[in-house]
Every structure is written in structure tokens, then in C-alpha cells.
Amino acid sequence: MSSRTYGVEGHFFKNARAIYENLASENRVFPDAFLINDDADLKYAFEGVPVEGWLTLEPHGKVIYWGSPLWVESAKRFFSDLVEIREREKFPEYASKKVIAIDARNPSTFRDLLVKTIEKPILSTHRGLRKIRSIKREDEIEKILRACEIAVEAFKKFLEKDFREGITEREASQKLKIRLFESGAEQLAFEPIVAFGENTAYPHHFPADREYKRGEPAMFDWGAVYRGYHSDITRTINAEKLPWYEVYMKAFRTALKEAKTGKSASELHKNVEQSLGELAQYFPHGTGHGVGLEIHEIPNLSEKSTDVLQENQVFTIEPGIYKNYGLRIENTYLLTKNGLNRLCQLPEEI
Numbered sequence: 001m002s003s004r005t006y007g008v009e010g011h012f013f014k015n016a017r018a019i020y021e022n023l024a025s026e027n028r029v030f031p032d033a034f035l036i037n038d039d040a041d042l043k044y045a046f047e048g049v050p051v052e053g054w055l056t057l058e059p060h061g062k063v064i065y066w067g068s069p070l071w072v073e074s075a076k077r078f079f080s081d082l083v084e085i086r087e088r089e090k091f092p093e094y095a096s097k098k099v100i101a102i103d104a105r106n107p108s109t110f111r112d113l114l115v116k117t118i119e120k121p122i123l124s125t126h127r128g129l130r131k132i133r134s135i136k137r138e139d140e141i142e143k144i145l146r147a148c149e150i151a152v153e154a155f156k157k158f159l160e161k162d163f164r165e166g167i168t169e170r171e172a173s174q175k176l177k178i179r180l181f182e183s184g185a186e187q188l189a190f191e192p193i194v195a196f197g198e199n200t201a202y203p204h205h206f207p208a209d210r211e212y213k214r215g216e217p218a219m220f221d222w223g224a225v226y227r228g229y230h231s232d233i234t235r236t237i238n239a240e241k242l243p244w245y246e247v248y249m250k251a252f253r254t255a256l257k258e259a260k261t262g263k264s265a266s267e268l269h270k271n272v273e274q275s276l277g278e279l280a281q282y283f284p285h286g287t288g289h290g291v292g293l294e295i296h297e298i299p300n301l302s303e304k305s306t307d308v309l310q311e312n313q314v315f316t317i318e319p320g321i322y323k324n325y326g327l328r329i330e331n332t333y334l335l336t337k338n339g340l341n342r343l344c345q346l347p348e349e350i
Contacts, residue, residue: 008047009139010081010082011047013045016062017061020034022131023101023132024059026127027101027126029101029124031099031101032058032098032099033057035055035056035101035103036055036056036103036129037054037055038105038129040133040293041055041128041129045063047140047228048229048293051075052068052071053065053075053088055083063084064084064085064086065085065086066087066088067088068087072086092119095114096119096120097119098122099123100121102126103127103128104126105128130298135311135312135313136312136314136334140229140292141314143228144230144343146229148224148231148343149345151180151223151224152346153184154182155235158172158175159350166212168211169196169208169209170194170208172194172220176194176222186226186227187224188223188224189225192207193221193234195207195210197210197217197325198325200327201326202322202326203322203328215238218236218238219234221328222234229292230293230294233332234318234329235350236327236329237350239329240349242327244321244323247275247279248327251272252317252329254275255271255288255319256340258271258272261311264307264308265299265300265301265309266302266306269286269301272319283319283321283322287318288317288330290313291316309335310335313334316332318331331344331346331348
């Protein structure tokens with residue numbers, strides 16, 4: 001059975017040498033092999049398929065998959081045309097006397113384990129594939145777009161069939177989750193945030209038994225996962241009734257206008273804060289974040305970010321104001337050389 005069963009084209013494996021060179025340049029190390037074992041990095045290599053195990057990436061582009069016996073059996077069945085496959089118990093023999101760069105995000109216990117199992121280990125560190133993953137391939141963009149379509153379809157069904165006066169936040173959250181799976185979500189991007197009335201003033205409110213009253217603000221933050229890739233949307237119903245709505249929308253449009261390739265993410269965030277004026281004191285989080293195999297990726301659009309916006313990055317724009325009521329609108333966007341393309345097609349005003 002071929003890897004095409006899962007639609008895996010093998011982009012990572014075909015471009016392994018260039019990826020090694022990018023990692024070496026970013027981390028200023030040139031090991032005999034980079035050891036890649038972060039879950040999202042592995043999903044990146046296998047294009048969204050949640051494969052468990054490790055990968056080693058060598059200077060000339062050779063990639064070896066290391067797994068437990070059961071995972072090796074599955075890998076041989078589905079991915080033998082893409083990557084060399086070995087059992088992980090043989091890794092110490094492979095790594096002996098090699099310079100192995102491990103992910104610096106691994107706990108110290110992982111490093112200690114390698115020291116115990118590898119004869120005379122020489123270990124370096126790297127920071128994983130997060131920067132490489134931030135630039136999306138066409139197939140990744142298509143999956144995120146589909147995740148957005150699923151999320152939009154689910155919310156429209158929820159509004160039409162489920163949302164009514166008297167429904168509780170908890171009930172609304174459950175109904176929205178059902179609509180997401182009905183619409184084709186493979187997983188939830190995260191537990192939906194549902195907040196009514198005064199509860200909208202809390203950016204990460206947990207749905208409770210507060211009932212919805214017609215005409216009051218209602219905030220929904222939700223997303224879908226499709227083939228490993230996430231979408232992220234927020235809408236505040238009746239937002240236009242809030243006294244600071246026009247100021248907020250001016251700041252939102254400022255973010256859209258300022259999001260360009262080569263732009264400092266922190267500068268974009270500061271421009272949004274300036275646009276909010278005195279209301280900036282009620283804006284406690286970043287302007288947005290990258291989206292992909294994880295719900296929060298590079299770039300980070302916040303005050304202390306060192307990221308620079310690049311073509312084919314996918315990220316959210318989501319300024320917020322949280323006073324006596326909250327107002328947040330969030331879309332997922334693709335950055336092109338001509339500016340932002342909105343991937344989640346849902347009106348801002350509901």
C-alpha cells in the first residue's frame with residue numbers, strides 16, 4: 001500500500017538536504033544528524049499524518065524513521081517508498097560516536113536517556129522545524145483553507161439551528177462542537193470559547209451556565225482540524241452595539257493594512273495599539289499568531305516578538321477590547337506578496 005493512500009507526497013523527504021542546510025544555518029551547528037522528535041515536526045514531515053517516533057536528518061539528505069516495532073510495521077506498510085525505516089532499539093548503535101543534535105525543547109530526562117544508551121555520545125542542540133514550518137507549502141494552505149471552510153459551515157449551521165435566547169454557554173459549546181464534526185472536522189482545533197454578556201470581558205472564558213439574552217454580546221472562538229491543520233475564528237455577535245465598535249474596527253483594519261512581507265510583527269502590534277488610543281489599556285494580548293499543524297505557531301504578533309512577516313505565512317488577526325463587555329473578531333489569513341488573503345469567509349458583523 002502506497003503513501004498516496006494518505007495523500008502524502010513526500011515534500012519533506014524530497015527536500016531533506018535543503019532542510020538540513022536551513023537547520024544548520026539557523027542553529028549554527030553541522031551535526032552528523034539532526035534528531036527530530038517533536039510531534040508537530042513529525043506531522044510536518046508526514047504531511048499531517050500523526051506518526052509516532054523519531055527522524056534523523058543527515059547532511060546529504062538521508063532521512064531515517066525510527067519507531068517502536070508496531071509503528072515500524074505500519075510505517076513499512078504506508079511509507080516505505082518515502083523514507084528508510086528502522087526500529088528505535090537500534091538507534092544507540094547508529095548514534096554511537098556521531099554528533100547528534102537533539103531538539104532543545106526536549107526535557108533533560110530525554111537527554112539523560114540518550115547519554116545512558118549511546119556509547120560515548122556527542123550531543124548538540126537545535127530548535128526544531130518551527131521556522132521552516134512557518135512558511136506554508138501549497139498543499140498546507142489547501143488543508144488550512146479546508147479547515148476554515150469546515151469551521152465556517154459549522155458555525156452557520158449552529159446559528160441557524162441551535163443558537164437561541166435562553167441557551168447556556170455550556171449548551172452552545174456542545175452544540176457547536178457537534179456541528180464541527182458534522183461538517184467534517186477530524187478534531188477540534190481547541191475547546192471552543194463561548195461567552196455571553198459580561199462574560200465576554202474575559203478573553204479565555206470557560207463556558208458555564210450563563211444563559212443568552214437577546215441583543216447582548218455573545219463571543220465565540222472556535223476552529224477545526226483537517227488532516228492535521230488548524231483554523232481559528234472568533235466572532236462577537238451584536239458587537240456593533242458596543243460604544244467602542246468603530247474604534248475597534250479601525251484598529252482591526254489597521255492590522256490588515258500593516259500586515260506586509262518584511263514587516264516586524266512587534267511593530268504591527270504597536271500600530272494596532274496606537275490605533276486603539278486610550279482603549280489600548282483594555283487590549284491584554286497579541287494581535288495574532290501563526291496557524292498550521294499547531295494552533296499557535298510562528299509568527300507571534302505581539303509586543304516582544306522578534307518575528308518578521310514572510311510570504312506564505314498563515315496567521316490570525318485578532319485584536320481585542322475587554323472592558324465591561326468584550327469585543328474580539330478573528331480571521332485566519334494567508335500573507336502573499338500583495339498582502340493578506342482571508343481564508344475563513346465569514347462576515348465580521350453577525
